[in-house]
Amino acid sequence: MSNVVSLDGILGVGELKSAALTSKGASGCASSSCGSSSGPSDLPADVWEKVKNHPCYSEEAHHYFARMHVAVAPACNIQCNYCNRKYDCSNESRPGVVSEKLTPEQAAKKVLAVAQEVPQLSVVGIAGPGDSLAAQGNNTFRTFDLIAKSAPDIKLCLSTNGLALPDHVERIKGMNIDHVTITINMVDAEVGERIYPWIFYDHKRWTGRDAAQILHERQMEGLEALTSAGILVKVNSVMIPGVNDQHLVEVNKAVRERGAFLHNIMPLISDPAHGTHFGLTGQRGPTAQELKALQDQCEGDLKLMRHCRQCRADAVGLLGEDRGGEFTADKVEAIAVNTDDEARRLYREHVEVERAERHASKAAAREEVAESVAADVAPILIAVATKGGERINEHFGHATEFQIYEVGTSGAKFVGHRRVDTYCEGGSGDEDALEMVLNAIGDCTAVFVAKIGACPKEKLSKAGIEPVDGFAFDYIEESALTYFKAHAERAAQGAVQSRTGRDAVLRPAEPVARRA
């Protein structure tokens, strides 16, 4: 283990600082990470060049780079059954928390303040809390204008439901916004009318099938206009069991044909307490296995994104973490900002170097497995406790989420993440929390951790999940492949049974209380 120093440690950022700062209210691990299959080999060179530092678009980048959302767009132009307007738009954020609404001027200042504290910052997005292009997109474009002036190295992106998109394509081109996310849940008005009770379009409120038809046509028009102008488009879809789950295969096909470069299928998160139509009518969200089965079915040429955290509209930080609480309006007001981008530049240069090394060592590990393991050995799932840098560097009891890898003869692939409450709060493990972890990773063969206590170790083994601390601080992907090789050998000798496991439960993070 020569490589125990994390990237954050080398740069003197993150680790210590973020641990202290995120102790309260943060929803994820101090810095989120997952080993990634997404590298230059999976994407055309020009696309990779655009997305490589974008945490939402590149699985690999999401270990290293941070994004922030600024909540400058509270108005919306459609109604979704999974959304309660008192809260953030659930296209991009979990319902249940209200963002601090900012003026464009406040937002631009906040961006500078964060950029100076968090050199990993590479992207600023506008995703709501309503629709970024409703109300003529005025706040959104004004905010982008201000950021482009004061921090031109930061990439801009926006998310929209697509209804107003065709009206703004020219402006988006002119602004040099190279990433747009459209939430598309259907390509058929019959499905659509069960998701959207109404839209506001052309000065009228439309309902039923007409509403869904207009929305659908506008989404396709906007998608085509953007992709033909060379702007990268990611499509988000919310998977709603019994409403659009199977239909999303068609959505996948339609958006692929029109040039979307990423499709992100997210689970509906539904709870009566959210006050949404689906929440109140008892519409359930998918289980982990249902979600993965659909994602597997859709994964063809179009890259699927599985690391989306469904962040809040005002999230700040690496994916899986939310440092938004450090940058509320009054705190930002007090920070003296400057436009020096030196720290961000150094950080990016460093990441370039580390990346090249990692690509080589991952390829070597993959090759070894491909050579030594028979092709018919079934892939397994492994849960990993990590806080960043693509390493197994989190204590089992401190993990707030586990990254799930599918490992097989074709390599190790990140397939999702599962949220849990921290099992060990202040030193003593608690039984219910352990039960919840077992539920969350019940379909995994092993769990990789930096450290683990004797008691949870025993319980995990009993539940058929092997706790592994032998790879502590090593890289995830290489370790997973090494483990898989040993697993295949044991399986060949009949020492382990192949395991289908239980299904796992998907849950949102605890909402952070925030003032309205």
Add this chain to the structure above:
Amino acid sequence: MAYKIKGAECTACGACEAECPNNAISFKKGTYVIDPATCTECNGQFSSPQCASVCPADCCVPA
């Protein structure tokens, strides 16, 4: 005749303000309000009052 906003239900999203053809809506003390002197109920301009059509909380109503 004019419209008004039921303040208790308003989410302060501002969607109505952006749609009003007469700039009758403004943000005052934490909520949006309609100036009854300027509001025309969109008569002669649109087929329905724009604020009521766009409002997600259905809180724009005849005064």
